[in-house]
Amino acid sequence: MALAEPPLDRSASRERPEAGWVERIPPVWWALGLFLLTLPAYANDFILFQVFGWTFILGMIALSLMFLAGYGGMVSLIQMSVAAMAGYMVAIFGTSGIAEISMDLPWWLYVPIAIIIAAIFGTIVGALAVRTEGIYTIMITLAIAAAFFYFTRQNYTIFNGYTGFNLVVPPRLFGVDWREPMPFYYLTLGWATLAYGVVIYVSRAPFGLALQGIRDNPRRMAALGFNVTAHRVAAYTFASIIAAVAGILLVWQNAQIAPGTAGIPAVIDILVIAVIGGIGRPIGPFIGALIYVLLRTFSPDVLLAFGLSGERFKLLIGLGFLALVFFSPDGVLGLWDRWRARRAQMARDGGLR
Amino acid sequence: MTAFVSRHPVWSVIIGLVVAVLLWSIFAPWSEAMEETFGRKRIFLNAVFGGVTLGALYFLVASGFTLIFGLMRNVNLAHGSLYLLGGYIGFEVSERTGSWLLAFPVVFIVVAALGLILQNQVFRRMEGEELRQTMVTIGLSVVIADILLWIWGGQSYTIFAPDWLSGPMTLPIVSGTRSSGEIVFLRYPAVRMAILFAAIVVGFAMWFVLNRTKLGMLVRAGVDDREMLAASGVRIQYVFLAVFGFGAGLAGMAGIIGGTFQSLSPGEDTRFLLASLVVVIVGGMGSIPGAAIGALVIGLAEQLGLVYAPTYSVVFTFLIMAAVLAFRPQGLLGRS
Numbered sequence: 153m154a155l156a157e158p159p160l161d162r163s164a165s166r167e168r169p170e171a172g173w174v175e176r177i178p179p180v181w182w183a184l185g186l187f188l189l190t191l192p193a194y195a196n197d198f199i200l201f202q203v204f205g206w207t208f209i210l211g212m213i214a215l216s217l218m219f220l221a222g223y224g225g226m227v228s229l230i231q232m233s234v235a236a237m238a239g240y241m242v243a244i245f246g247t248s249g250i251a252e253i254s255m256d257l258p259w260w261l262y263v264p265i266a267i268i269i270a271a272i273f274g275t276i277v278g279a280l281a282v283r284t285e286g287i288y289t290i291m292i293t294l295a296i297a298a299a300f301f302y303f304t305r306q307n308y309t310i311f312n313g314y315t316g317f318n319l320v321v322p323p324r325l326f327g328v329d330w331r332e333p334m335p336f337y338y339l340t341l342g343w344a345t346l347a348y349g350v351v352i353y354v355s356r357a358p359f360g361l362a363l364q365g366i367r368d369n370p371r372r373m374a375a376l377g378f379n380v381t382a383h384r385v386a387a388y389t390f391a392s393i394i395a396a397v398a399g400i401l402l403v404w405q406n407a408q409i410a411p412g413t414a415g416i417p418a419v420i421d422i423l424v425i426a427v428i429g430g431i432g433r434p435i436g437p438f439i440g441a442l443i444y445v446l447l448r449t450f451s452p453d454v455l456l457a458f459g460l461s462g463e464r465f466k467l468l469i470g471l472g473f474l475a476l477v478f479f480s481p482d483g484v485l486g487l488w489d490r491w492r493a494r495r496a497q498m499a500r501d502g503g504l505r
Numbered sequence: 506m507t508a509f510v511s512r513h514p515v516w517s518v519i520i521g522l523v524v525a526v527l528l529w530s531i532f533a534p535w536s537e538a539m540e541e542t543f544g545r546k547r548i549f550l551n552a553v554f555g556g557v558t559l560g561a562l563y564f565l566v567a568s569g570f571t572l573i574f575g576l577m578r579n580v581n582l583a584h585g586s587l588y589l590l591g592g593y594i595g596f597e598v599s600e601r602t603g604s605w606l607l608a609f610p611v612v613f614i615v616v617a618a619l620g621l622i623l624q625n626q627v628f629r630r631m632e633g634e635e636l637r638q639t640m641v642t643i644g645l646s647v648v649i650a651d652i653l654l655w656i657w658g659g660q661s662y663t664i665f666a667p668d669w670l671s672g673p674m675t676l677p678i679v680s681g682t683r684s685s686g687e688i689v690f691l692r693y694p695a696v697r698m699a700i701l702f703a704a705i706v707v708g709f710a711m712w713f714v715l716n717r718t719k720l721g722m723l724v725r726a727g728v729d730d731r732e733m734l735a736a737s738g739v740r741i742q743y744v745f746l747a748v749f750g751f752g753a754g755l756a757g758m759a760g761i762i763g764g765t766f767q768s769l770s771p772g773e774d775t776r777f778l779l780a781s782l783v784v785v786i787v788g789g790m791g792s793i794p795g796a797a798i799g800a801l802v803i804g805l806a807e808q809l810g811l812v813y814a815p816t817y818s819v820v821f822t823f824l825i826m827a828a829v830l831a832f833r834p835q836g837l838l839g840r841s
Contacts, residue, residue, distance in 0.1 A: 227636065280827060280830050280831070283830055283831075283834045284830070284834060286635060286636065287578070287580045287635050287636065287639050288790075290580065290582075290636075290639055291580055291782050291785075291786060292786060292826075292830065294582075294779075294782060295779060295782045295783050295786060295823075295826060296823065298775065298779040298782075299779075299819055299820070299822065299823040299826075302819040303819050303820060303823070306815075306816055306817075306818070306819060307816055307817075308816070309816075416775040416779075417647075417775075420643055420646075420647065423640075423643065424643070424644075424647070427640060464651065464655065466647060466650070466651040467648060467651040467652065467655070469647065470644055470645075470647035470648035470651060471644075471648055473640075473643075473644040473647065474641065474644035474645065474648065477637060477640045477641050477644055478641070
């Protein structure tokens with residue numbers, strides 16, 4: 153579990169108890185928050201909708217993987233399928249272009265239904281996957297994710313087979329069209345912030361601490377009276393809810409969902425995003441998602457400038473991922489931590505001299 | 506075998522019954538009532554033979570996968586990419602030289618060499634870090650898949666079998682009777698029977714090497730306890746290289762076979778990776794007989810499912826895997 157080792161609780165142990173919670177937030181966070189909130193003032197619609205909206209959605213799905221992998225020690229590849237399941241449920245219970253299947257329920261009914269069904273799906277998969285450990289978990293969740301992909305592609309009565317569903321749009325709430333770039337940006341920003349906060353909170357709550365204990369030593373936790381299996385399955389349920397929310401946002405962003413949404417490449421991409429960012433801390437997946445989206449959006453232009461075909465962005469991402477896994481197993485955050493440690497070391501050496 | 510029977514009498518009877526019913530339904534002529542409920546016997550036989558030959562192909566891919574996993578604890582998620590690479594190279598060789606048979610040694614050497622390089626230059630550097638190795642194989646599969654797409658494009662290729670293997674052959678199995686009372690024997694593509702035969706030969710050869718030679722002894726000892734084997738003076742890196750090279754080469758040759766009786770296109774790599782995963786999960790990780798049984802079960806389930814319940818054939822595969830995981834997490838022949 154070399155990937156799950158980096159400091160998870162440093163910010164928790166560093167803070168002084170007497171300071172108020174407002175002072176405890178480092179200034180960088182205030183700057184980042186201000187930047188994200190005022191972004192619509194100086195970014196165009198493409199950046200808002202396509203780059204940042206997508207970043208937040210992918211970041212949330214990768215965040216659910218980070219929660220399982222970083223705090224639970226379970227690398228699950230099922231998160232994209234859970235998200236797609238929620239998206240499918242929105243299309244099936246809500247409104248879509250496929251009138252024969254969609255049930256046209258109101259939004260306050262189909263959104264909870266979608267989240268609950270996706271959470272049940274994630275829990276069942278989790279219950280199967282926790283019977284195994286380490287690399288076996290990867291294999292089994294990958295196999296189930298592939299089975300989900302092939303099933304949605306073959307099944308026409310529920311999942312409408314190869315074509316999937318189109319014209320799945322968010323409801324018009326408070327007179328706002330939530331698919332307009334600016335409202336959608338704030339929608340995804342809000343949910344991503346909420347998911348981030350909840351993950352931070354849970355990681356410090358008794359449940360999260362018990363989960364981290366189980367990650368480090370399941371036998372000892374079992375001896376202390378913790379139900380190891382129940383904690384792991386509950387972690388899957390919690391992660392599935394985050395992934396389900398992201399899945400609903402994803403289907404609203406694309407306005408369509410098809411088997412390819414949760415195809416093997418997409419499933420692998422989520423792992424790549426989480427690993428690139430670093431699965432040590434919850435901010436990692438969002439950094440990874442931003443890198444991925446930027447590469448995916450702008451690498452065709454860069455590749456064309458170098459005289460290569462613009463379709464080779466996968467190669468770029470794959471090579472970048474390989475290099476990162478090779479040289480920094482804890483992702484970009486690990487690189488950053490090491491750079492800071494070296495800076496501090498150099499400063500200390502300079503002070504001594 | 507006898508130990509298994511005495512330990513699990515009920516399961517032995519159930520397995521025996523299932524095998525007996527299957528064999529009977531293959532060899533015995535079907536009555537009118539059976540043909541009415543289950544459809545034509547010819548269709549059933551075709552599904553069974555399709556399943557067995559598909560299982561043979563799965564076995565060729567998965568046996569290398571399971572051997573690599575058993576010895577090196579390396580889940581090689583780039584195994585499907587090696588399969589597809591082998592298929593494409595085999596296509597090029599057989600197109601350029603016109604010889605189908607020549608493609609096999611060429612592909613084996615090329616893909617095995619790639620496997621050797623990977624093991625020696627990549628995986629050796631991160632020995633013992635299983636998760637990191639798995640990540641690297643994922644990265645490799647993304648990179649290789651894109652390079653293959655770059656070179657060979659998105660269209661699908663089929664490798665043509667040589668003349669002496671094309672066309673059907675008649676098997677001594679009754680598929681039905683004509684109204685005149687004449688007995689009709691099953692006709693089946695010769696190339697598929699050749700593949701089945703080759704898979705059985707490869708399986709027995711692997712069994713022989715593993716159980717009767719010094720190299721096999723080293724491999725089995727390595728599967729049981731790697732550290733102890735290294736500590737007793739064996740240069741385990743050479744054993745690793747041999748196994749990785751062989752597993753990779755086998756996957757490459759399976760690519761030629763898959764390209765001959767199905768087709769090669771982007772996406773086939775993940776399909777066969779998934780098949781290998783399911784086969785070794787069902788059969789038990791690191792076990793060659795387990796891979797054989799798992800491949801047979803999955804191949805049959807896929808083909809019979811395709812014929813009798815087309816929408817849900819994937820679900821059968823999945824259900825088998827889930828059932829095995831629920832009742833026997835280490836796989837049918839795996840050791841816990």
